[in-house]
Amino acid sequence: MGEETRTRIKRIAAEIGFRPNALARGLLSRRSFTIGLLTNDTYGRFTLPLMAGVSEALVDRGVSVFLCAIEDDPALARVHVEAMLDKQVDGIIATGKRTDRALPVDLSDLPVPVVYAFTAGPPNSITYASDDAHGAELAVTHLMALGRKRLAHITGPDAFIAALERASAFRRLAGSDAPVLHGQWTESWGREAILDLWKSGERPDGIFCGNDMIARGVIDGLRELGVSVPGEVSVVGFDNWEIVAAQSRPPLTTVDMNLKELGRQAGLTVLALGEGEKLEPGWRKLPCTLLVRGSCGGAANDR
């Protein structure tokens, strides 16, 4: 085609506001430039950052994302999946709130590629998650670099693999006799655990918490006991849940799981799969990042 013709056509197209109909082109190309994100995470704690990453990675390529919240309801999940398949989505990303549970719907025989992110997938699927052991290492080495010697780990139920992985990484670095306390993922458990520890006479000077809510409870509990954070005790959280971490007193140093990046990669992967690329199945664990705020003290805090 001639250069001038090309520009002329483009000009006219712009003039009359021509807008190619994606439905029509999808009909022919057998691609809808649409993917689905299925989630059972009601609070959006994990889904939103993940979704932001997916969307950010795909919007340039003209791909839009259906968000389907299924609330652990298998029937609802089916309805959403059917609706998405009808609409010829190019792929589906399944996400949840914990990596050791699957969504209440079987996605293994769909005519479109499925990628799992922060939720369990069937064998031979591609599953993204953050590297819990790595996150725990970041936290513990940070505490140790600050000179903390007596470390403790206060975390969620031992029914969560994430809790177990963080705990075993903690023990590996902090010593196998360092206390690990399993409870709930709540503030009140954090407070309770601190009271127990202090009552028992065991008084760690560095505490690694399984999530930010627990960490917040720990910090509150310590304050109520008159123990200074970060003066006497350093506290590290996990999740970097802004709303909790930034509002605690002092603001929480915490491990960020880089969910947005996880979302980016999951998005690109599901597209690649849709374009016929063959990719290695299995777990893909992404590194975490330590976000330093004020709850640990030390040089790292002086900036």
Next chain:
Amino acid sequence: MGEETRTRIKRIAAEIGFRPNALARGLLSRRSFTIGLLTNDTYGRFTLPLMAGVSEALVDRGVSVFLCAIEDDPALARVHVEAMLDKQVDGIIATGKRTDRALPVDLSDLPVPVVYAFTAGPPNSITYASDDAHGAELAVTHLMALGRKRLAHITGPDAFIAALERASAFRRLAGSDAPVLHGQWTESWGREAILDLWKSGERPDGIFCGNDMIARGVIDGLRELGVSVPGEVSVVGFDNWEIVAAQSRPPLTTVDMNLKELGRQAGLTVLALGEGEKLEPGWRKLPCTLLVRGSCGGAANDR
């Protein structure tokens, strides 16, 4: 068509797993059974419940929802809107984090209907919001019914219309000399305000807070002053942000804005508009609900 033919066809259709292609039928019917939800609310505090309502109302009708997070970026917003229009969405719901600001994108001349929910729309648009004055009335009458006489209102910046409307409803019921303190929407402002009030000798026995974060700060501040909640002072929040309200000590009695219902209605409305129904433009304010937990005490708390 004959009854037997009908069943025979249906059987065969099920057998071969026939699945009508929504792209093809959309091409002809000029409906995609797809709508877009545009939001600049990063935390999802407002968007997620709203989205849940939209989705719940529309999934039965076979409509799926594109979620587009635009982060206050006009260029990104345009890209998302273009992508949705290309995909022939049947309508768009614009949502945000405050009702007195518009999204950074002009949605007024789109070829599809637009409904605004929890964000400002242009004149003559349909805009859903919760009724702030009503919410404030619920809170104040609850406090008064419990016998609280000296009320105060601690809330966010007076640049927010929502804050002003709640404040003026508060004054109307509690008396024009009842103190109203404007600050930030944060816990630390809640604590600070309490310290100020107590230092000044002004000691209300009922406090209505502009949101749950402030309320949580207020409760913490009171505890640190040795003032019992709900024994000496009753506290009501606003938002029913589960994660804040349920974790505070005591759990927070708070006003729920019924965002899910708001989402339901916005979803049904945008569909109706798409089907050519003529609807009255203007604000549509939905009533709030009071959610009683433990921060007010009294009979209402005995159940």
Next chain:
DNA sequence: TTGAAAGCGATACCAT
């Protein structure tokens, strides 16, 4: 280089 025609999958309408 340009123009015409076939076809994607479903539907609506018209003949049989």
Next chain:
DNA sequence: ATGGTATCGCTTTCAA
């Protein structure tokens, strides 16, 4: 009751 055909908007292919 059935079969055939035009159509939606675009892409691809083939002819001119």
